[in-house]
Amino acid sequence: KTFTVTNNCGYTVWPGILSAGNSPAALDSTGFALAPGESRTMPAPHGWSGRLWGRTFCSTDPAGRFACATGDCGSGRLDCAGNAAKPPATLAEFTLDGSGGMDFYDVSLVDGYNLPMLVTPRGGVTGENCAPTGCMVDLNGKCPAELSVASPAAAGGGGVACKSACEAFGSAQYCCSGEYGNPNTCRPSAYSQFFKNACPRAYSYAYDDATSTFTCASGDTSYDITFCPSTASVKSVGSDHGMVYAGGAQLVSSSPRVAAKTWLPPGVIVVGVAVQKDILQSGVQSKADQSPVTVADYGSQILVSLVLKMEAPASSSFSMVAEEDSEELRKEGAEEILENITELVNETIVDDGTYSIYFSKEGILSAIDDGKSEGGPSGRHWVLDPIDGTKGFLRGDQYAIALALLDEGKVVLGVLACPNLSLGSIGNLNGGSSGDQVGALFSATIGCGAEVESLQGSPAQKISVCSIDNPVEASFFESYEGAHSLRDLTGSIAEKLGVQAPPVRIDSQAKYGALARGDGAIYLRFPHKGYREKIWDHAAGSIVVTEAGGLVTDASGNDLDFSKGRFLDLDTGIIATNKQLMPSLLKAVQDAIKEQNQAASPL
Numbered sequence: 001k002t003f004t005v006t007n008n009c010g011y012t013v014w015p016g017i018l019s020a021g022n023s024p025a026a027l028d029s030t031g032f033a034l035a036p037g038e039s040r041t042m043p044a045p046h047g048w049s050g051r052l053w054g055r056t057f058c059s060t061d062p063a064g065r066f067a068c069a070t071g072d073c074g075s076g077r078l079d080c081a082g083n084a085a086k087p088p089a090t091l092a093e094f095t096l097d098g099s100g101g102m103d104f105y106d107v108s109l110v111d112g113y114n115l116p117m118l119v120t121p122r123g124g125v126t127g128e129n130c131a132p133t134g135c136m137v138d139l140n141g142k143c144p145a146e147l148s149v150a151s152p153a154a155a156g157g158g159g160v161a162c163k164s165a166c167e168a169f170g171s172a173q174y175c176c177s178g179e180y181g182n183p184n185t186c187r188p189s190a191y192s193q194f195f196k197n198a199c200p201r202a203y204s205y206a207y208d209d210a211t212s213t214f215t216c217a218s219g220d221t222s223y224d225i226t227f228c229p230s231t232a233s234v235k236s237v238g239s240d241h242g243m244v245y246a247g248g249a250q251l252v253s254s255s256p257r258v259a260a261k262t263w264l265p266p267g268v269i270v271v272g273v274a275v276q277k278d279i280l281q282s283g284v285q286s287k288a289d290q291s292p293v294t295v296a297d298y299g300s301q302i303l304v305s306l307v308l309k310m311e312a313p314a315s316s317s318f319s320m321v322a323e324e325d326s327e328e329l330r331k332e333g334a335e336e337i338l339e340n341i342t343e344l345v346n347e348t349i350v351d352d353g354t355y356s357i358y359f360s361k362e363g364i365l366s367a368i369d370d371g372k373s374e375g376g377p378s379g380r381h382w383v384l385d386p387i388d389g390t391k392g393f394l395r396g397d398q399y400a401i402a403l404a405l406l407d408e409g410k411v412v413l414g415v416l417a418c419p420n421l422s423l424g425s426i427g428n429l430n431g432g433s434s435g436d437q438v439g440a441l442f443s444a445t446i447g448c449g450a451e452v453e454s455l456q457g458s459p460a461q462k463i464s465v466c467s468i469d470n471p472v473e474a475s476f477f478e479s480y481e482g483a484h485s486l487r488d489l490t491g492s493i494a495e496k497l498g499v500q501a502p503p504v505r506i507d508s509q510a511k512y513g514a515l516a517r518g519d520g521a522i523y524l525r526f527p528h529k530g531y532r533e534k535i536w537d538h539a540a541g542s543i544v545v546t547e548a549g550g551l552v553t554d555a556s557g558n559d560l561d562f563s564k565g566r567f568l569d570l571d572t573g574i575i576a577t578n579k580q581l582m583p584s585l586l587k588a589v590q591d592a593i594k595e596q597n598q599a600a601s602p603l
């Protein structure tokens with residue numbers, strides 16, 4: 001029987017461990033460091049009880065004293081040596097081999113929250129209430145201001161933890177003390193509801209036992225404790241996770257950007273990453289069997305629309321313009337694919353743990369059709385490409401999950417998840433970079449700039465397009481797929497401009513993301529005649545670029561018009577670059593097009 005602690009965060013976490021006073025034995029450590037991706041397994045002694053948490057932003061001062069911005073245990077050393085975590089901290093609590101031969105465990109936010117954590121039983125896994133628990137969500141960004149803990153240790157001095165109402169206000173009512181010291185008088189508060197809605201399986205206040213305590217038959221059940229679990233491939237256990245159709249919780253208050261950003265990764269990226277891995281492993285890379293891509297495509301669309309419906313501020317109507325509809329899936333012969341999608345979606349929801357929702361096959365079909373909106377010039381519409389760059393996805397290369405919000409015909413929000421794009425610059429090289437983290441999440445809100453963060457949830461950083469004003473130093477992006485863009489034309493444009501570097505060819509809207517953070521200077525896209533561009537292929541990418549200070553236009557220099565329905569209505573092609581280079585780029589584009597037309601009709 002073991003505990004395996006894994007750090008899936010994009011940053012180092014220093015676990016701290018406190019054995020309870022009555023615990024018959026201690027674990028073999030009370031504190032250690034876990035680099036990103038690292039894990040450590042420890043024997044779980046019979047009858048052990050105690051708690052485990054993650055410390056973040058730790059360092060040793062010149063006097064040799066070790067301290068952490070969150071979860072610090074005050075020992076001044078790496079090991080906690082019998083000290084508890086200073087709140088706020090997300091806690092995993094265990095009592096092994098308790099009454100009835102059961103292990104009891106929970107994840108608690110009673111002492112506040114500092115990072116996402118998941119506890120998953122493994123091995124024996126029997127017992128009615130033997131299931132994963134935890135808090136998958138990064139709450140630091142959406143913590144109510146009066147509870148938020150900021151630290152200069154975080155990039156940008158942002159929120160690093162979220163206090164409980166008890167700690168923030170100290171009242172008996174919030175702390176369940178004094179006359180509120182029993183479950184009948186101490187009730188959930190608006191603050192505890194904030195935690196409960198985000199993380200329904202975690203303890204949100206002292207008497208939140210009913211929905212927050214989990215039990216497994218002791219036997220040889222081991223436990224995996226994962227920090228930042230959402231991008232890990234969390235496998236489901238047992239057969240019954242107590243799934244019920246329950247409508248689902250509504251977050252008290254969350255801006256669309258926070259909703260879109262926080263919720264794209266957990267389910268959707270897991271699906272993308274897992275399915276791509278399966279495809280690569282099974283060798284299904286031919287076009288003959290597209291079904292794995294199809295499953296990922298539909299699955300991603302369903303999960304995004306589910307999350308948006310749950311998290312976006314309740315508005316009168318929900319409208320989404322998305323690439324897929326259910327027509328193909330309703331046809332004879334599609335039963336197996338529909339079954340696979342249903343299974344994938346339900347499993348992802350259970351593993352994530354945020355919602356208690358179960359999709360029937362009919363539910364799956366109708367959820368897909370949530371994406372049938374026509375968009376247009378009035379009202380608000382979500383715009384989604386569930387997997388952009390399918391060809392890249394199949395090859396194991398770049399792809400993106402692209403989500404944007406249209407308001408009165410204008411893109412006001414864009415989120416672009418690129419699971420295979422390195423977090424650092426891809427420079428002038430095709431693909432690979434200096435071995436740094438992979439998985440970039442771009443986002444932009446109109447008038448507020450663009451940001452990138454790691455898909456593992458690192459703090460966001462402002463990005464801007466490059467400031468090159470001499471085309472000779474510029475490099476340009478284009479499609480990896482030759483069939484998606486006219487290469488003689490892009491080559492001739494580059495030549496006219498004096499661009500020296502060879503084109504950087506990558507799939508999907510990852511190109512817009514890379515351009516927005518200055519990895520390259522220009523993006524050229526000239527589909528063959530007759531190809532009609534869809535809004536979901538450009539909405540998120542273009543706002544990320546424009547909010548990073550760049551320009552995105554058609555070949556005549558017109559802004560892209562997203563108000564015309566599902567298609568973009570544009571002249572010839574799409575070009576993007578910084579403000580300095582745009583005038584000369586436009587001229588080169590027009591000259592090259594003129595030349596090509598003349599060559600085609602020599603009169």
Ligand SMILES: Nc1ncnc2c1ncn2[C@@H]1O[C@H](COP(=O)(O)O)[C@@H](O)[C@H]1OP(=O)(O)O
Pocket residue numbers: 387388389390391392478479480481483484485506507508509527528531537
């Ligand atoms: N003939 C085509 N010309 C231009 N773009 C295309 C063409 N066929 C498909 N696409 C779309 O281009 C996007 C990928 O572009 P990139 O070349 O930048 O990776 C995808 O959205 C893809 O659509 P789909 O999503 O239906 O595969």
Ligand SMILES: [Mg+2]
Pocket residue numbers: 385387388389536537
């Ligand atoms: Mg696409």
